[in-house]
Amino acid sequence: MSFDSTIHAKAVQLAKLTYEITGAAGSGHPSTGASLVHLVGVLMYQHMRYEPTNPLHPAADRLVLSEGHAVPVIYAACADLGVRYGTDKDSLKPLTLDVAKTLREIDSPIDGHPNPIEGFPFFDTATGSLGQGLSSAAGIALAARLDGFDKRVFCIIGDGESREGQIWEAIDFMKDHDLKAVCPIFNCNAFAQTREVSPQQDWETTAKKLEAAGFNALVIDGHKGSDIANALAEHAKSINPDAKPVAIVAKTVKGWGAASQQGNGHHGTAAKGDALESVLEELDATEVKLGAIADTPLKIAMMSPRPTRDQVAAAKPLPFEQAMKAFGQDKALESGKFATRKAYGVALRAIGHAYPEVVALDADVNNSTFSGQFVHDDKLGERFFECRIAEQNMFSVAAGLAAGGKTPFCSTFAKFVTRGYDQIEMAINSGCQLKIAGSHAGITLGADGPSQMALPDVAWFSSFATMTHNATGKPGFYVLTPSDAYSAYALTCAAAEHEGSVYLRTLRPETEFLYSPEEEFKLGGHNVLMEGSDILIIASGYMVHEVNTALEALDDHHIEPTIVDLYSLPYDEDAILDLANECHGLVLTVEDNYGNGIGAHIASTVAASGDGFTVEQMFVNKIPKSGKTQDDLLKYCGLSSDDIAKKAITMMDALPV
């Protein structure tokens, strides 16, 4: 009984700290934290192998708090244990109760939800948008496996939160990849924000679902230290090859230890003043009632780091043409045509060989995105993770892999990337760098129709191109739409080297080579394909080819355009303004997506300059449909070479003579 009693004492202490911290903040979710006090007590004071003074130790066990709003209880434990924090990894400081009481202040290192970039590296990933933590935990465990660390990753999931389908995508993913180092702990406190959780999320149904998915679900009293310790020990044993994976279903009480904080109406409310005092008194009474005495020493043991795998030195990826030959694409090289999605595949394989930290993920379409090049390479296959048709999980797994020091390249159709936008933003917020290849972008996908076409994607990703990431000083995202295989190859290589996140739009159709091996491409760059003096036409991807096709008609009208392949957002604004200036300030943008993309960015540049230039935009302005050829779709959407030529001619005609 003494261990249970000790954990009760710790639980009361953590509950009191949790209420004090949130009371000082004036907001937060202490009742959720209180439901976790025993679990956190056993995990952080006894079971997890880590060093509070060195939370970043690569061999340490990790904790992912998927129900991020419960974080004050973790801060409470960290303040008690002196877990170190800080943005400068070389001079971390122990968290104190005083600092913990700055919770949610603008200058505080501890945010309302786990937020590692603000200086709390005990967490690898930001959480708080629910349902994502188990996937991140899986990614962290995959990275550890690749590095040869046998650490465990504990993940606490709320019962209400487990309604998010992504949790079950993660469960399936863990089973597929035999990721038993992840220990999912379902905190079944029976209450969500507005009311009781659905019966579909009660502990019993949750346990049944886990069993159906092939897990051994251990149902425990989440307020009994020995039950928790036994279940965690059971999980540790399950890591051997023949055992079933283990998940823990903990029956808990929201607002444990203080009846006034239990039941409905106590989700996001912090007790203050007298109410706080009375909660603390209730907790004292609970301590007495339970006879909670800390008579058993608790000890955190750092697991001695197993030797990691041998580090492999990075190399330079092969140049494009060599890579094409090395990977059996000689014929395409001679043909003068190669889809950018295929060039991405070849590049992914080349950087896979060059950079040992590059890993690849795909969602059952590697034969469409051409990440299959990586998958089927004997030397790379083990660094590929098939995520099946579950994009949300894929992006959060990638965030976990990035947190574990890997460089994840995720691919699926650009349309289906949308499924993971929230997960992608949380990765950015975590300081995790994702490289995302969205294939079949825009309308030139053709026959499959609009359910497969990415159209508002440029608007969303390039919104991040307008901000600067706090941790790197780089744009939140580079949005890259290469127009040919040379540039697609070069930009994929550049993405691998870049310290930041990149969204690469690749295309379905075979596109002609526009460049030679000598051409250079960089994030933030562009390419002047033709220098004229009448009108500046800016396009990306497939639309560059369409602009080229329009040249003949323009020539008939004696119009000499400057043509820019604007393969990157953001871009060099001064250079674009100079080019516009040389064309009497007449600019036409052309893109294969809905508006608020390239055209809006160019308009923003131009309007901010005060130069008085004119920018007209061509983009997809209705919902596309199926069509057999690119030309059918381009005509349907008013983006054919004829439309482009007509538009440019009209703009020229409108010029004052």
Next chain:
Amino acid sequence: MSFDSTIHAKAVQLAKLTYEITGAAGSGHPSTGASLVHLVGVLMYQHMRYEPTNPLHPAADRLVLSEGHAVPVIYAACADLGVRYGTDKDSLKPLTLDVAKTLREIDSPIDGHPNPIEGFPFFDTATGSLGQGLSSAAGIALAARLDGFDKRVFCIIGDGESREGQIWEAIDFMKDHDLKAVCPIFNCNAFAQTREVSPQQDWETTAKKLEAAGFNALVIDGHKGSDIANALAEHAKSINPDAKPVAIVAKTVKGWGAASQQGNGHHGTAAKGDALESVLEELDATEVKLGAIADTPLKIAMMSPRPTRDQVAAAKPLPFEQAMKAFGQDKALESGKFATRKAYGVALRAIGHAYPEVVALDADVNNSTFSGQFVHDDKLGERFFECRIAEQNMFSVAAGLAAGGKTPFCSTFAKFVTRGYDQIEMAINSGCQLKIAGSHAGITLGADGPSQMALPDVAWFSSFATMTHNATGKPGFYVLTPSDAYSAYALTCAAAEHEGSVYLRTLRPETEFLYSPEEEFKLGGHNVLMEGSDILIIASGYMVHEVNTALEALDDHHIEPTIVDLYSLPYDEDAILDLANECHGLVLTVEDNYGNGIGAHIASTVAASGDGFTVEQMFVNKIPKSGKTQDDLLKYCGLSSDDIAKKAITMMDALPV
């Protein structure tokens, strides 16, 4: 045996047609279709109650093909049965085999994936982005229940597709809402695009998962007519109050009937020419081998429509102040302050009373979004659907409700709306009109930190503001960010009346009233709060108040700005240009989200005009964090009234004298 034999004959016929149609198209997914031939045979020729000549009949059973790529087999059946199609509902024509063979052509009414807006009303919602159909089916069934129709909704789900967590969100939702009229049919053909499905998605595990979720999973041979008919009859029986819900798990063969089309490598490939001939021969041989003879008449019976509930006539919603009083908000009215999210709640309740087709959905945060006003109103509660923490499902359910003639208002934090962006786009593609209220938008959310803040949302939704919806001629989305309770109320009412989709960003903080009952607000509108002549400052939402606060500092510098509350995107471009013109073409935009929002739209307007105006933009340009007050956050992100004043003064100073 004769029913089985008859269905075999029908199956062979449908398989042949499927290959012929996709062969003519040169692309498509016939092998998936072939796995469904018996299911489609029994469903569409015998079991479903509908009229091929009137697929829109309100009492008819519906079919949702969640695995949209299998659609050619449905077109095959429709061509055989003469199911009517067309965009003009008053003059539908029977589908013929010739028209079916135009599959995927730019002028064809039948797209590569189900696409009702192109003129195939047999389907209610567009599918093809996987995992969404079961949720849509649930929405269709909810609408039917509200209208008093006892129709059933059959939903065919791919096994690979069932990896999407949204499928399981839908299963939980159906259980919560006792939606036994939906019949989920899992097509377990064991192959996904790249390879075999995961063991986590095999028929056995799928059945276990369904049982765990409280369903009676009927595992059947999907190529045996009598098995299928029995299972469907079992489902029909389950609709009585005491029975467990039924789901069908059909074991099928991908590429059934033609061995050359089975196994890996036959996902998205259409047999052409000789290959097609040989597949057709294989199918003939299968027919012979099975002794398939159509010796039993199949008959489709239209269910006689049950009387619908009495129609309630629409009224006008109460004016704001009356609604405030009617719903117990007198005090707030006197206080002069009321959060826009609260005004949304009051408006939702008012329009709920006025318009019987208005329904509301929320994802466990109705006490934050204030849709709780609707939930707890005795007269409205039955039109509210709690979706729990599962946003993807919520938006697809809403699409189904819209397809069923309802006007769904969905609310959750604007940040969590992101979870459903792909579902929202599919709703738009379906011609379903969603009204979405994203609360706690922008950085003024404050203490909870960036995991709860919507920041690239304006960029994404307003990308749809640049396009015109094919079906309505209206913008794909109106993006509305009201600044006070009067405007929030009026715009929610306007959203209810609008024929199209609306995204309303509401704010957490209490904001002062800026308007009076006389003021008018409309989609596409804006409001001139102050007319000056020095600089045009354009803002929305909370930033309007911050601009107002900056006035004092501007006044000190003798700067008289024009201030525009640009609560709508899109907006009246000419009017904005006129206002800019009156301010010497000097424009400053201010918004509480990442860039590519209001500023980019204004820049686009200005740059297209050729007027030579200057637009400078202020927006959130780094990742925010927790902070206790709005002011903390605004300062942190460089968007305080001081920052705004400084920027305006700098712009004025830079003007040529």
